Amino acid sequence: MRNVIILGTGGCAAQLTYYIEDNNSRVKEDDKIRILGYIEDEKSIDEYYNKYNYKSPVLCDIDGYEPRPNEEVLIAIMNIDLRIKMIDKLLKKKASIGSFFHGSVLISNDMDIGEGNIIFPYSMIFENAIIGKYNLLTSHSFISHDCVIGDNNFFSHAGIAGNVRIGNNNYFGIRSTVIPSIIMGDNNIIQAGMVVDKNLKDSTTYFYRFKEKVLAIPAKS
Secondary structure (H helix, E strand, O other): OEEEEEEOOOOOHHHHHHHHHHHHOOOHHHHOOEEEEEEEOOOOOOOOHHHOOOOOOEEEEOOOOOOOOEEEEEEEEOOOOHHHHHHHHHHHHHEEEOOOEEOOEEOOOOOOOOOOEEEOOOOEEEOOOOOOOEEEEEEOEEOOOOOOOOOOOOOOOOEEOOOOOEOOOOEEOOOOOEEEEEEEEEOOOOOOEEEEEOEEEEOOOEEEOOOOOOOOOOOOO
């Protein structure tokens, strides 16, 4: 049985907790995960931890965390900038940053994936993909064949077509899509529902124009 501590107690942590519990009900005893507790700032306990029906306690904040043998930290934070800071602190503490793949995830045998990745249910990663470290894919995301993905990217129900190259610290909003062979740099924000059909360098926000006119034409009676 693996022992894990979840970093964060917000909505992402609540989902991760549920998926771990669900996965535990489907696997053998040796493959189950024991949640020892959570890492959270004291000032955020009322706002986040007390909102959800967690069974395990808040153990400490990130500064008070001291890694122990035979335990891993799962990063359950959606905010990219905060994730960067937390990863840096964990690495300086020489903490073991763990991965979690729900049992329903489909992963090709011909792909390469680094440490610290979290993949929610019904996501898919296809042939010859290379995935870096500390990425988070929410449910029903997919990364197609021959993609190269960097570190600390967040994919919210996102779809990445074949032969795409993506750097580090990018945020993909819900139902965003990248067409084949696109090259993307670092620190980009892809807003919900967007289809990325051109190469992006760094630090770009990709979105529809504010208050762009939308027509809704009713059917004739």
